[in-house]
Amino acid sequence: MDYSNRVNSKKGAGGIASAEDQNVHSKKRVQELLATHILDIDNDPYVFRNHLGILECKLCLTTHNNESSYISHLGGRKHHLNLERRRILDEKSRQQQEYQQRVQDQVSISNVEKRHWKKIGKPEYKVVKVRDPKTLQLGILITVKYPNISVDEPFFRLMSYFELTSKNQNASMKFVQNQNQDGDDEDAEDAEDDLEPSDVQYLVLSAEPYDNIAIIIPNKNEIDKPQEEDKMSDTYWWFWDNDTKEFFLQLMYKS
Numbered sequence: 001m002d003y004s005n006r007v008n009s010k011k012g013a014g015g016i017a018s019a020e021d022q023n024v025h026s027k028k029r030v031q032e033l034l035a036t037h038i039l040d041i042d043n044d045p046y047v048f049r050n051h052l053g054i055l056e057c058k059l060c061l062t063t064h065n066n067e068s069s070y071i072s073h074l075g076g077r078k079h080h081l082n083l084e085r086r087r088i089l090d091e092k093s094r095q096q097q098e099y100q101q102r103v104q105d106q107v108s109i110s111n112v113e114k115r116h117w118k119k120i121g122k123p124e125y126k127v128v129k130v131r132d133p134k135t136l137q138l139g140i141l142i143t144v145k146y147p148n149i150s151v152d153e154p155f156f157r158l159m160s161y162f163e164l165t166s167k168n169q170n171a172s173m174k175f176v177q178n179q180n181q182d183g184d185d186e187d188a189e190d191a192e193d194d195l196e197p198s199d200v201q202y203l204v205l206s207a208e209p210y211d212n213i214a215i216i217i218p219n220k221n222e223i224d225k226p227q228e229e230d231k232m233s234d235t236y237w238w239f240w241d242n243d244t245k246e247f248f249l250q251l252m253y254k255s
């Protein structure tokens with residue numbers, strides 16, 4: 001390989017060039033580099049111009065008063081050595097990342113069993129308004145039939161609008177809008193009574209292999225239920241009848 005035309009050439013220079021010759025040579029080289037876009041300061045990740053207007057090589061922590069000095073540096077041994085070091089470091093961290101990814105993949109494949117079942121559609125359900133004969137509290141009794149249930153028993157959760165996924169929020173929005181439109185024909189002046197999605201709660205019932213269902217229940221009055229989760233009371237209770245495969249849930253509002 002012939003090094004004699006390189007900037008900062010040490011090998012085969014063929015005698016000592018005068019300072020002037022060297023300068024002319026460098027200038028020519030800079031022009032060549034500029035013309036061929038090798039000195040592309042905007043796209044060189046290692047060079048930046050500091051607040052004094054001086055070029056710095058971030059890779060080698062060197063400073064350069066002008067572009068030709070920086071170009072000389074680019075051709076120099078120090079910069080090449082640091083480039084090579086950086087390349088090796090990058091390669092190492094890439095391999096490290098790949099390794100970690102492989103470990104993660106193995107963990108997720110072996111440890112997490114994906115649940116999948118063939119959904120068989122929505123269960124049959126019934127919602128009845130109820131009133132406690134003694135306290136006269138109003139409430140709701142929900143019955144859901146799960147004849148082909150494959151889990152021990154159904155589970156349910158009361159959710160607010162804000163806990164829903166955006167997809168279900170949209171579905172809820174549509175439902176509420178339809179409700180409001182239906183009512184408008186009869187008493188248009190009751191516009192202030194229009195339901196807002198946050199005026200209702202969502203009772204989500206789940207039992208594989210059935211699709212989840214959500215029953216929209218009014219939220220204007222507080223539900224009369226124990227403070228603790230999963231606790232029942234006279235007004236708030238549920239029951240899974242494993243013989244008839246029916247699930248009952250009753251809730252009452254505070255009067």
Ligand SMILES: [Zn+2]
Pocket residue numbers: 057058059060061062073078079082
């Ligand atoms: Zn450098």
